[in-house]
Amino acid sequence: MRNRKLITALLLIGAVALLSGCTQINEPITSESTGFWNSYFVYPLSWVIINFAEMFSGNFGLAIIVVTIIIRLVLLPLNIKQLKSTQGMQAIQPELKELQKKYSSKDQQTQQKLQQETMALFQKHGVNPLAGCFPILxxxxxxxxxxxxxxxTDEIKQSGDFLWFTLSSPDYVLPLIAGAATFLQQKLMMAGNQTAAENPQMKAMLYMMPIMITVIGFFLPSALALYWVVGNIFMVAQTLLIRKPMKNKEASTGGDKK
Structure with missing residues (x-):
């Protein structure tokens, strides 16, 4: 299990590094930009933002909010799958711990038996330990x-003010909101996963990620911090709305079994 989590984390980091390095971050994106990454990912999103801004009389702040919400809605099925996977893994933790105690010996034969029993447990409950990682990737x-x-997008750099900040310039309030929203979103995710909540590394990430988001936000255009704020607030609402029906269903199922 630990190896799988490590491999998934490395794949995630590699994907971020690869995609981030595919193009110059300071190179303007236009219809003439070449390369698969520019043509099929970056430019289409830039085009959508510009067109929504035109619908809102040149208001790029509203355009970023709307596009961020649309993206989150498109990704909603994947996020629901991820939450269900997390809940499923949490539900079988007591049985998983019993197996680990039963096969605590470190000899090869015992560890093979532990792996077999663990896989059987996953199949019995229809749980895939990697299912929660694939949606992220x-x-x-x-x-x-x-x-x-x-x-x-040059048009965003040339846009004016939105609310109290300028989209093309750093702000000192919005990054704090982004960091707070990131912390709340991660806290809610950990609240539904006792194993993660007890993991020292996960506890450290609970505080490190919001701090990183906040510090980075102080130096980057406010448009990006706005994207983080809207995205994380959406994720908070999504987690609250999805998890409650799941808990009610589990409680109902538990009650029927009794």
Missing amino acids: IQMPILIAMYHAIMR
């Missing part, structure tokens, strides 16, 4: 493309 290209579209 699938989402990454879209989310990174959104980041590139915001950073590389």
Whole structure:
């Protein structure tokens, strides 16, 4: 299990590094930009943002909010699958721990038996330990493309103020909101996963990610911080709305079994 999580984390980091390095972040994106990444990911999102801004009388702030919500709605089925996978893994944790105690010996034969019993447990409950990781990997290209579209669209750089900040310039309030929203979103995710909540590394990430988002936001255009704020608030609402029916269903199922 630990190896699988490590491999997934490395794949995720590699995907981020690969996609981030596919193009110059300071190179403007236009219809003439070449390359698969530019043509099929970054430019289409940039085009959509510009067209929504034109619908809102040149208001790129509203355009970024609307496009961010649309992207999150498109990714909603994947996020639901991820939450269900997390809930499923949490439900079988007691049985999984019993197996680990039963086969605690480190000899090869015992460890093979543990792996077999663990896989049987997963199959019995219809749980895939990697199912919660694949949605994240699938989402990454879209989310990174959104980041590139915001950073590389000249029209956003030339846009005016939105609310109290200028989209093309750093702000000192919006990154704090983005960091707080990131913390709340991660806190809610960990609240539904006791194993993650007890993991020291996950606890560290609970605080490190919001701090990183906040610090980075102080130096980047506010348009990007706005994207983070809207995206994380959407994720908070999504987690609350999806998890409650799941818990009610589990409680009902538990009650029927009794």
